[in-house]
Amino acid sequence: MASILGLAIGILLGLWFPGYFPQILSDYIGIMLVACADSIIGGLRAKALGEYNESIFISGFFINALLAAALTYFGKKINMQLGLAALVVFATRIFQNLAILRRNLLNLDSE
Amino acid sequence: MADHEWNQEFEQENGQSSDKQLSVREDAVTGEVLDGNPPASSPKELPPVEAKRSFGFGVFLVCILFGFLVSMQFKSVKVSNNTITSSQLRAEELQSLLNKERAKNQELYEELLRSKDDLSSYRQMALQSGDYAAVLNSELTRAQLAAGFTDVVGPGLIITMSDSAGQITESGADSNYYIIHDNDILQVVNELRDAGAEAISINGERLLATSEIRCAGSTISVNNNRYVAPYVICAIGDAEGMSSALRMRGGVIEQLAIWGIQIELQKSDEVLIAGYTGKTSFQYARERLGEGEGE
Incomplete structure (x- = not known):
């Protein structure tokens, strides 16, 4: 519930906020978004399994996003799309975590 | 065999053991470095109550940030797409302005030609009116010929x-x-x-x-x-x-x-x-009276 409320507040905040991200940052923001999504799904999974740890969640969130952006940056410097590697990892994890979450929720419902 | 498969599926949907299996596999694939949450095998140090209480705030904060980033990025991408189209629009606008200007140019040119016809007919009429006019006219014709107007x-x-x-064969040639x-x-x-x-x-x-x-x-x-x-x-x-x-x-x-x-x-x-058809304007030079022929 908190996550949906937070998401709504965040989206409204973003819509209300004047100004835009500069074009150059577009790549970095994009990959950071996917990293954030991965962290949130991961956190929900951990919560569902009862393994949630706040400090790990918060630090993971920021470090994942920063690492993804850094990979993209260095990828640009060496002319290799390193950001794709992070992207693939995040997307894969989103699917896996979502699958676990789904199974867990279905299980709870049936009980 | 179909029965067996179905059973497995069912087990996966329901069984706790398969959940664990999946978690282990996931950890093996992605490793721990990027993980935002503890692995399935990590000890459950935190009591469930404390975990539940702290859960809301962190996820809430991160979700706000995530939503903010998402909507900002949407807006930014939309804006950057719009700027491209607006520059295209500008080019089209300039093109239509150019076309209008060209059409106007053509009209003015035709008007100029008509005026020239009028002028020559007036001159013809003047020519018929007397000797002095004939002299002036021949003078004018000479002057126009010299000036390049005819x-x-x-x-x-x-x-x-x-x-x-020919193509430039030497590389680096200017x-x-x-x-x-x-x-x-x-x-x-x-x-x-x-x-x-x-x-x-x-x-x-x-x-x-x-x-x-x-x-x-x-x-x-x-x-x-x-x-x-x-x-x-x-x-x-x-x-x-x-x-x-x-x-x-x-x-x-x-x-x-x-x-x-x-x-x-x-x-x-x-x-x-062909003669020169544009306009001539003398802004600085003017005739010095009392010198030379004076036309």
């Missing part, structure tokens, strides 16, 4: 100058050397005048006493109108003399041939050179 015809030379046709510049045309015109050309036009634009021949980007500006290669220079005068002046050893044709610029000369008994 169409003239006579024997002369048609010179066609084109840029170098392509500027292989195209015609204002200086090249100036040289040709100068030679023609030296050889006694009486009327000269470049791509149909009459050269006057005040005409410029000047580089304007990739074009050449004559009487403030722009022309592109190939340049056709018509000159009325002694064709033989003008031709040999251009072909002189070490002359302009030989010099330009080094760069592959082609100059064709064509003698003609009937070269037609």
Whole structure:
């Protein structure tokens, strides 16, 4: 519930906020978004399994996003799309975590 | 066999053991470095109650940030797409303005021609009215001929100058050397005048006493109108003399041939050179009274 409320507040905040991200940052923001999504799904999974740890969640969130952006940056410097590697990892994890979450929720419902 | 598969599926949906299996596999694939949450095998240090209490705030905060980033990125991408389309719109707008301007130009030109017709008919009428008018008229005609305002015809030379046709073979060669510049045309015109050309036009634009021949980007500006290669220079005068002046050893044709610029000369008994149709305005120079003939 908190996550949906937070998401709504965040989206409204973003819509209300004047100004835009500069074009150059577009790549970095994009990959950071996917990293954030991965962290949130991961956190929900951990919560569902009862393994949630706040400090790990918060630090993971920021470090994942920063690492993804850094990979993209260095990828640009060496002319290799390193950001794709992070992207693939995040997307894969989103699917896996979502699958676990789904199974867990279905299980709870049936009980 | 189908039964067996179905059973497995069912087990996966329901069984706790398969959940664990999946978690272990996930950890094996992605490793722990990027993980935002503890692995399935990590000890459950935190009591469930504390975990539940702390859960809301962190996820809430991160979700706000995530939503903010998402909507900002959406907005930014939309804006950057819009700027591209707006620049396209601007180009279209400029194109339509240009077309309008061209149409207006054409209309004005036609009006000018009509006025010239009117003028010549007035002059005709004046001519019939007396001797003095006839003298004035012949004076005027001479002056107009000298100024380049009338169409003239006579024997002369048609010179066609084109840029170098061959591809530049040497790498690193400056392509500027292989195209015609204002200086090249100036040289040709100068030679023609030296050889006694009486009327000269470049791509149909009459050269006057005040005409410029000047580089304007990739074009050449004559009487403030722009022309592109190939340049056709018509000159009325002694064709033989003008031709040999251009072909002189070490002359302009030989010099330009080094760069592959082609100059064709064509003698003609009937070269037609149109008069200047633009406007003339003397802003600074004015007639000094009591000197010379005074026309």
